Amino acid sequence: MSDGVFRVGAVADIHYGRESRGHLRSLFEEAARRVDLLLLAGDLTDYGLPEEIDLLIDDLAAAANLPIVAVLGNHDYESGREQELTERLRHAGVHLLDGEAFETEDVGVVGVKGFGGGFGRGTLEPWGEAGVKRYVQEAADESMKLERGLARLQAPRRIALLHYAPIRETVIGEPEEIFPFLGSGRLEEPLNRFEVSAVFHGHAHRGALEGRTSGGVPVYNVALPLLKHLDPEGLPFRVLELAKSVEA
Ligand SMILES: [Fe+2]
Ligand SMILES: [Fe+2]
DSSP states (O other), rough: OOOOOEEEEEEOOOOOTOOOOOTTHHHHHHHHHOOEEEEEESOOOOSSSHHHHHHHHHHHHHGGTTTTEEEEOOGGGGTTTTTHHHHHHHTOOOOOEEOOOETTTEEEEEEOOEEEEEOGOOOSOOOOOOHHHHHHHHHHHHHHHHHHHHHHOOOEHHHHHHHBBBBSSSGGGGGGGGGGHHHGGGGGHHHHTTOOOOEEEOOTSOOOOOOTTTTEEEEEEEEEHHHHHHTTTSSSSEEEEOOOOOOO
16 A cells, blocks of 8 residues: 555455355455455364365465465364365465464564463463473464574564464453463463564454564454454454555
8 A cells, every 4th residue: 555554454354164165255355455465364174174264265265465464273173174274275375374474564563373371370281181282382383383483584574373372361262261272371471572563363253353562562352252342333454554564
């Protein structure tokens, strides 16, 4: 866009199923008119099936003029076919990230799925049974991927795209008993250290729209069911405006 503003559109948890043909086509058309970059924060499908992702890919053609950057969510792993989903998305031109970075103009995006394990004092520690240690290791590995991706970014403005929440604040609204399954505080430290401009995530369908990390980084929960619930008449995607660092 020529007004010195770079617009990022983001949505998560679109959960395409076998009956979803055309479901969000008009949303993607609107995104194509309004933003410079479209982010999809995981749970792209219901069951992680290739036929589901193909319906989404057809609809994303409505935003073919935009760079589209995505991460997978836990639902996309359900059928053990995440590699096929990744290949199909990449073949269609979607920048599907799993620790990699995507850079456009002066904005860089690092995407990872993230994982659960809880926040703050409630963070699960790698102690006791091997199963517990494996679970914690998965969260630690995702955090490491995020950190490595952020370290490689050259762009002056950094965005993190996650599926799971990195802070407790944006899952508030969900039953407290399930907070440990909605995200991991282990994702928060790299966001602070690399002074990320904004974080987008989903997964907490009934969470809260906005929060901040301990270092003041803004975090946006863009789960589609949450956006729809809070504004039934509005467009269910979030637009963030970033001032371009060098204005024309
Ligand atoms: Fe979801
Ligand atoms: Fe999810």
